[in-house]
Amino acid sequence: MSTVLHWATLIAYVAGGLVSIAYLGKQRAGLYRMGLAVLWVGFGLHSAALAAAWAQDGMLPAANLRQSLDLFSWAIMGAALVVNLRLDLKIMGAVAGPLCALMLLAASVLPKVQGVTSPAFKSLWIVAHVLAIMAGYGLLALTFLGGVLYLLQDHALRAKKLGPVFQRLPSLGRLDSLSHTSLVAGFLLMTIGLITGAVYAQMTLGSYWRWDPKEVWALITWLLYAALLHTRLVQGWRGRRGAWLALAAFAVLVFTFLGAGLLFPGYHSFASLAGFGGATP
């Protein structure tokens, strides 16, 4: 069931992305709305697919890289669609659609490592931990996106070559709102995710913090985003400097998500997640 839903989601994301790109070319408002609607449908299918997988496995589908990427893609699409309800960025569908479709496709080709159902994964704490972190990552991906688009638009404004690309990019003010909103919300959720994770570790493993590589990298990421938030709110780094910092922070976030899980052994690593149950040190 979840496999059918998975492929249906992928089709919807590709279709929604294509319609949104067509909107950028033709500039017809109808296409913009249609693209978003298709993506919303895709997001609904995606949610259903994840729920089905959850029901099937009996635990949150985040046990391996395949499932984690799937979940990350869902979080980005959700964050993009929800944030766009308010900010109405005309370019959102054309970026989020293809991006999430690619992530889903990548997830599809990754090996299916069957996770062992463990009672440790059924706790509400770990559900909160994973979902909060993932939602936070999805929002911070939007901060990254806002930074990239900001730099593009800033460059266009300075180069004074105001061609079709410039016309289709959102205004700096709106991109700044995107960065601001997603950064504040994303940082908050990531913080909640880290706290719930620490509390759960205390409950199951007896200590809040075990210097697991992923924990260390998550801490580095969190500190970077704290710095980003601080410079934005206190020092007013909202222009190019803020955008570059957001890019750097997201690079570290991606490394935390992928690299720290794949390269280093530890109880968060994707390789060992299957056997997680308190057995690993």
Place this chain on the structure above:
Amino acid sequence: MKLVLVGLSHKTAPLAVRECLAPPPEAVGGELERCAALPGVREAFLVSTCNRVEALAVLDDQADPGVVTGWLAADRGVGPDQIEPHLYAHQDLDAVRHLYRVASSLDSLVVGEPQILGQIKEAYRAATEAGTSRAVLNRLLHKTFQVAKRVRSETNIGGAAVSISFAAVELAKKIFDSLEGLTAMVVGAGEMAELALEHLVGQGVSRVLVANRTLDRAVELARPFGGEALELGELPRVLGSVDIVITSTGAMLPVISLEMARQALKKRRGRPLFFIDIAVPRDVAQEVGELDGCYLYDIDDLSSVVEAGKASRAEAAEEAERIVAEEVVKFMAWLKGLEAVPTISALSVKAEHIRTAELNRTLKDLGISDPEQAAALDRLTQALVKKLIHDPIMFVKHASHDKSDDTRREQLALVRRIFNIEENGQD
């Protein structure tokens, strides 16, 4: 007599060259008098805007058109060789067409923008005040105003017109998204600044500041917008609270320095600051545009913003070109007719002179003292002279139509030789 127009515009010269050539407004009168004093120059007119400098002169036939170029390039702090590659020169028909096109806003950065006509009217006023606009230029300029009006009313060119200030609003929207609640400041209270303010307030700008060299004018401009008037000295203090700055002063040196912008940005805590510099020479130091959070557009940069609307204006422009061509032909006919005027009047004067001399001698010789008889003789001679010179005058008048310049001049010279008329002043 010939018409010579020499100039440069946004199409031929970069801003840096236009800056050098544009005389300060208060110096235009003196420049015109200097030009009119040059050998062979009968009349002179100079229009200088941020996008163009055009010098128009009426010269004697044998005068060298190069004097106009020399005059335009003299005393500008740069060698003529640096300016000349950017100059264009038109004569007679082409000069008239160029002036018509400029006034009809066909040659503008933003085709159809309405300000150029006002600027030409202003320049014409300066020329009449300096006494350098006489018969030919008076007629030409008045015709020019009519042509521009005709183009505006008979074509759709003004309807599609996007003024520089409108382009500025579009850009500001790409930076701030919406202009609701923003603060705008104009520095220098010109007509352009007024227009820009109108646009900005229409788009939702809520607070308006007007800074000017003379406070009176600032107050006057700020009043209709409920704005605050400032002196230029207050700029550093207020710059931090302003989002959009439009500068259009006639100052020769930048009024907004790099340091001023840097201080303002610090106060703004990352909120962007948008400068639109429509002044020539520029009012905002160029380096300001490189600061993080500062966007600086000068008058040339704005051109790319308005590229978009060009296609829709192309059709209207075509129609306008037709009107211009039609009017050029009409004016040239008048101008050619004007060449015959001195010959005609000289002929009439000579005939009248001979008539009165001969009449007086006859009256004296015959001893006629009866006023009735004298009046009869007067009528007789008048009729004789009138009938005799009627055909030559008609020949001269027709000679000015539908003939090449050379044929026309030869025929006029022949008539003058036949009647032994000296070439004299033509006005």
